[in-house]
Each structure stands twice: as C-alpha cells, then as structure tokens.
Amino acid sequence: MxxxxxxxxxxxxxxxxxxxxxxxxxxxxxxxFRRVLARPEATARMTIERxxxxxxxPSRERGSLWLLPxxxxxxxxxxxxxxxxxxxxxxxxxxxxxxxxAKVYRAPYSRAPARLRRLIAEPDRFLSADLAxxxxxxxVRGGAxxxxxxxxxxxxxxxxxxSVWMAxxxxxxxxxxxxxxxxxxxxxxxxxxxxxxxxxSPADLKLGxxxxxPESPLDPxxxxxxxxxxxx
Amino acid sequence: xxxxxxxxxARAHFxxxxxxxxxxxxxxxxxxxLHGDVRDGTLDVRWATEAESIVVVGYVGPVRALDVTxxxxxxxxxxxxxxxxxxxxVLADEGLGPRGLRFLARPWDFSPPWIRSAVEHxxxxxxxxxxxxxxxxxxxxxxxxSLELGAKGAPLRLRIGGSGGRGTLVxxxxxxxxxxxxxxxxxxxEWDRGPSTVRLAIDEYSRPRPSRLRHSPxxxxxxxxxxxxxxxxxxxxRRFLSIGADETDP
Numbered sequence: 001m002x003x004x005x006x007x008x009x010x011x012x013x014x015x016x017x018x019x020x021x022x023x024x025x026x027x028x029x030x031x032x033f034r035r036v037l038a039r040p041e042a043t044a045r046m047t048i049e050r051x052x053x054x055x056x057x058p059s060r061e062r063g064s065l066w067l068l069p070x071x072x073x074x075x076x077x078x079x080x081x082x083x084x085x086x087x088x089x090x091x092x093x094x095x096x097x098x099x100x101x102a103k104v105y106r107a108p109y110s111r112a113p114a115r116l117r118r119l120i121a122e123p124d125r126f127l128s129a130d131l132a133x134x135x136x137x138x139x140v141r142g143g144a145x146x147x148x149x150x151x152x153x154x155x156x157x158x159x160x161x162x163s164v165w166m167a168x169x170x171x172x173x174x175x176x177x178x179x180x181x182x183x184x185x186x187x188x189x190x191x192x193x194x195x196x197x198x199x200x201s202p203a204d205l206k207l208g209x210x211x212x213x214p215e216s217p218l219d220p221x222x223x224x225x226x227x228x229x230x231x232x
Numbered sequence: 233x234x235x236x237x238x239x240x241x242a243r244a245h246f247x248x249x250x251x252x253x254x255x256x257x258x259x260x261x262x263x264x265x266l267h268g269d270v271r272d273g274t275l276d277v278r279w280a281t282e283a284e285s286i287v288v289v290g291y292v293g294p295v296r297a298l299d300v301t302x303x304x305x306x307x308x309x310x311x312x313x314x315x316x317x318x319x320x321x322v323l324a325d326e327g328l329g330p331r332g333l334r335f336l337a338r339p340w341d342f343s344p345p346w347i348r349s350a351v352e353h354x355x356x357x358x359x360x361x362x363x364x365x366x367x368x369x370x371x372x373x374x375x376x377x378s379l380e381l382g383a384k385g386a387p388l389r390l391r392i393g394g395s396g397g398r399g400t401l402v403x404x405x406x407x408x409x410x411x412x413x414x415x416x417x418x419x420x421x422e423w424d425r426g427p428s429t430v431r432l433a434i435d436e437y438s439r440p441r442p443s444r445l446r447h448s449p450x451x452x453x454x455x456x457x458x459x460x461x462x463x464x465x466x467x468x469x470r471r472f473l474s475i476g477a478d479e480t481d482p
Contacts, residue, residue, distance in 0.1 A: 050296070053289055054258045054280040055440055083292060098292075100274060114454070185296070 030127065032168050032175055037123040040200035042067045044191045046075075053184040065191075066204040069123040073116065074205050086207045087112045089120055096218060097209040104209050107218035138165060140177055140188065147177065169194075239356030242363040245385030247351065249409075249416060251342040256282045256442040257414060261434040263290065268427050277432070282442045286337050302337065305330035307460060309469075315452065318468070320460030328392070328401070329371055339390065339404045340417055346371060351379065362388065375401060387418070401425075412437035 036042045044067075049060045063077040072088040081100040086093065087109065094112040096105040109117070118125065136149040147167030162182050169176035169191075178189045257280065264274045275290035275298060290298030299310040302322075309318040322330040335347055342348055346369065354367025354377075362382040369375045373395035380389045390404040407420035414437045423430045458465045 050291070052260070052278055054278055054287075056258060056260055056278060056436060056438075059276065059291065 032173050034127055035174060035196065036067070036194070037069050037119075037127060039196045039198070040068065041197040041204065042069075043195045043197070043204070045193045047188075047190040047192070049188040049190075051185045051187075067119075068200045068202070068205065069120065071200060071202065072120055072205045074207075076208060084208050086205050087116055087120060088205050089117075090202070091205075094218065095207050097207050097213070099209075102213060104207065104213050104215045105218035106215050111218065136165060138167075138179075140167070140179075145177060239358070239363045239365075242381050242383075242385040243351065243356055243365060246381055246387065247342070247348065249385065250340060250387060251348045251351070253343040254281065254338070254341045254439070256280070256439060257338075258436075258438050258440050259414075259434060260436040261432050264431045264433075266429040266431065280440075281338060284334060286334065288337075302334065307333075310455075315455045316468075317455050317457045318460055318465045319457060320465075322460070328369070328375065332369075332371055336402065336404075336423070339421060339423075340387075340406070350377065354379070410434075414438040 042065075044065050045062070046065050047060060047062050049058050051058045061077055061079050061082060063075055063079075063082065066074040071090055072086065074084070074086045076082070076084040083099070084097040086095045088095075089109055092109040094107040094109055097103075098105070133148040133150050135146070137144055137146050139145070145167045147165050150164040150166070162180060165177075165179045165181070166175060167177040168174065172194060174194045175191050178191070180187045180189075258278075259280075260276070260278045262274055263277045275292060277288055277290045277298075279286065279288040281287075284304055286300070286302040288298070288300040289296060290300075297312050299308070299312065301308045305321045305324070307318075307320065307322050311317070322333055324330065328336065331344065331346070335341070335344060342351060350367050350369045351365055354365040356363055356365050358364075359380055362380065363385075365379045365381065367377060369377050369392065375395055376393040378391050379387065382388050386409050387406040389406065392401045392403075393399065394401045403424040405422040405424065406418040408418065409416045410419045412434070417434055417437045420431060420433045422432075458468075
C-alpha cells in the first residue's frame with residue numbers, strides 16, 4: 001500500500017548518500033540526486049516492477065511522482081483502479097486513495113513511513129549521509145546498465161539484508177533506475193521524464209479523489225489504543 | 233469428466249481429482265473481502281505451499297502489503313503498511329487447530345488423511361443435480377461437514393459445523409473447475425462466515441519444485457509485534473475477518 005514510496009524514499013536516500021566524499025563518478029551521481037532534491041519541485045513518471053517471490057512472472061505498475069522537498073510528495077498509479085498517495089508535511093496529513101474501494105484512508109503526517117518523512121523533511125540529510133558505493137553493471141530489461149551498488153544496512157533503519165543499486169540516465173544525468181533487493185524479491189523503479197521546477201506548486205499535492213469520497217482511518221492500530229503496546 | 237452414474241462414482245471422481253496430494257504449489261490471484269454487499273478491499277496475492285508450509289504475499293498494485301507464513305503450527309502475519317506483525321502458535325484446541333487452518337487455507341486439497349478419510353467414510357446421497365457427502369471431521373474435536381458435489385464430481389460447497397454440531401464454523405464455495413498449468417482447480421473459492429465473505433479468484437496455479445518456496449523476510453526492527461494470543465491480536469484479526477466477539481475462531 002504505502003510501500004512503493006517507502007522503497008522509493010529508501011532508494012533515493014541510500015543512493016543519494018553514496019556519493020559523498022568519493023571519486024568523480026560518485027560526485028556525478030551525488031549531483032544527480034542533488035538536482036532533484038534541491039529543487040522546489042520535481043516530477044517524474046515511474047514504472048515499478050516487482051519480482052514474484054515464488055518464481056512467477058513479475059508484476060508491473062506505472063505511475064507519476066510529484067516531489068516537493070521540504071513540503072511533501074504525491075504518487076499516483078496510472079493503472080486501472082490504482083491507488084494514490086499524498087504525504088503533506090504542512091497540512092500534517094498522510095492520505096491514501098483507493099479508487100477500487102471508493103475510499104480515502106487518512107492518517108496524521110507522523111504515521112507516514114519514516115523514510116519518506118525524512119526524504120521530505122530533511123533532503124539535505126539525504127545528501128550528506130555516508131554510504132559506501134561500488135561501481136556495478138547490471139542487466140536491466142535485457143540491457144546492460146552501468147550503475148552503483150549501495151552498501152546495505154548503512155542507515156540505522158534499513159533492513160540489513162536489503163541492497164540498493166542505482167543508475168543515472170545517460171543523457172540527463174538524473175536518476176533513471178533504482179532497484180531494491182531483499183532475499184525474497186526485488187523491486188525495480190524506473191524514472192522517466194523528470195521535470196525540475198523553479199517553483200513549488202502545493203496544488204500538486206492535492207489528492208485526486210472525488211469530492212465526498214468516504215474516509216477511514218489508515219492505521220488499524222487505532223484498535224489497539226489505550227491498551228499499551230509491545231514493541232521490539 | 234463424464235457425469236457420475238452413482239454417488240460412489242462421484243466420490244471416486246472427486247477423490248481422484250482433489251485428494252491426490254499437493255507436495256508443492258504456487259499460485260496467484262485476487263483476494264477480496266466482502267461484508268454483505270460491500271467490498272472492503274482487494275489484494276493481489278501470490279502464494280506457495282510446500283508440505284505443511286504455506287506462504288502468502290499480498291500486494292496493492294506492485295506494493296507488498298501483507299505477508300502470511302504458516303509453518304507447522306506457527307503463524308506469522310505481517311501487515312506491512314501498519315508496520316505490525318502478529319506471531320505465535322495456532323493452538324490445537326482452538327477451532328479446527330493448525331491442521332484444520334492449513335486445510336482451510338487451501339480447501340481444494342483434500343489429501344490430508346484426516347480429511348480424505350472423512351470423505352471416504354461419509355454418507356452419499358443425491359443432491360440436486362449432483363451428490364452430497366455428509367460425515368464428521370475428527371480432529372481435536374468432532375465437526376460435522378457436508379460436501380456438495382456437482383454431477384461430475386466437482387466440489388460446489390463445503391460446510392463445516394462447529395465442534396459438537398454448534399452452528400456453522402465456515403462454508404466454502406467452489407467455482408467451476410478450470411485447467412491450470414498445475415492441474416484442474418476451481419476458478420474461485422469463497423469462504424463464508426456470517427455476513428463476511430473472502431473470495432479468491434485464481435489466475436495461476438502451478439506445481440513447482442519444492443525448493444522454490446521461500447519464507448517471508450523478517451520484520452523491521454521498529455515494527456510493533458504482538459503475540460497471537462494477545463487480546464489485541466485477537467481483536468485485530470476478528471475485526472479484519474468481521475468475526476463477532478462471541479463467535480468461535482475458525
């Protein structure tokens with residue numbers, strides 16, 4: 001549900017952080033992420049492909065991303081019945097619209113995934129984190145891609161067995177591929193048609209749900225309120 | 233498959249098709265939760281089974297939202313968007329116990345000896361255009377069942393009563409059989425319980441090598457993890473499955 005943007009955030013975070021204090025290629029990629037994260041607004045089309053953990057055919061979803069560093073982000077699937085997500089720091093909201101259910105799930109900003117909140121609230125931190133990166137060529141959709149493997153577990157909140165790889169677009173130099181791999185599956189995120197705007201448009205963070213769409217709380221842990229929690 | 237001429241032949245056809253055993257399987261489909269006429273949500277699901285292990289992964293679009301891992305009598309449920317995990321053993325004296333829950337998770341596989349034996353020893357009688365087998369499932373307790381078959385011996389509906397004959401534990405409906413790469417299977421399966429229905433539309437079904445089965449990754453360290461016997465876990469599962477507080481767990 002909210003995991004695609006989480007992966008996206010983690011990927012951007014990990015990849016962007018990898019290029020600090022390194023050789024020239026790393027500086028180039030660092031610059032690629034800086035160009036996205038330092039702008040008031042960046043938009044892109046995305047294709048998210050996920051492998052089947054049991055060996056079947058992968059699933060694929062296309063969508064669009066609006067990223068307003070410091071303010072929020074919006075992801076809208078372009079698939080039939082696909083979902084839309086908005087995280088708005090200024091409005092203190094975290095919204096998920098499910099057209100197939102004709103329902104908007106609402107939660108406070110603090111309930112948004114931590115990695116995404118960090119991406120929104122602290123883009124500078126993304127660009128200054130210290131991660132080791134190594135040059136690695138991978139085959140993506142049948143073609144060889146030069147990119148960089150990011151050391152996993154370098155961030156305190158990353159799963160130790162998750163690895164991230166990214167590649168820049170050869171023409172624009174902007175992020176093109178980000179992959180996130182766990183022992184059970186891999187997610188490929190392809191960014192296309194980046195648009196970097198000199199001015200942020202907060203209206204781009206407006207959820208596309210029709211007026212009057214019923215709302216529900218997003219977090220079932222509401223059910224657990226008042227009874228204390230066990231965390232580990 | 234031809235129309236069965238007798239109840240015994242219908243049962244034999246059924247057992248030959250649905251009780252041959254499923255050492256390992258892989259499938260994909262759409263899982264919908266309905267409450268009355270209202271659809272509460274749909275997940276794309278992929279699952280794999282191997283011997284007594286079942287792993288289910290649920291997606292919203294390409295996004296992984298749910299993991300269920302059932303190994304032996306241990307169950308782990310991860311609700312990823314909520315960063316919440318439920319874990320613990322399924323108790324033998326609860327509902328149909330772990331093996332009953334395993335059967336309910338893949339109710340097209342009637343090969344477990346206790347299930348097959350119950351079907352073999354049930355009474356058969358004509359029912360509509362087909363047949364009905366009635367008997368008792370003997371586990372930790374005894375649960376009456378009735379299995380309705382079509383004229384050709386395909387399953388239509390399975391009703392399992394509560395232990396000691398108290399009410400209905402669950403009713404399972406089966407769609408028309410379809411040929412998949414892994415063999416013949418119902419096009420869909422529905423689990424009915426009170427006003428709630430869970431429907432699985434089956435798109436893919438195959439029988440890969442058992443070694444293809446992988447288990448769910450561990451939970452993130454910051455997740456909330458609850459024991460299955462924690463009242464909050466119970467409340468959550470009941471809420472998701474729309475089970476009333478006074479009803480028996482399946």
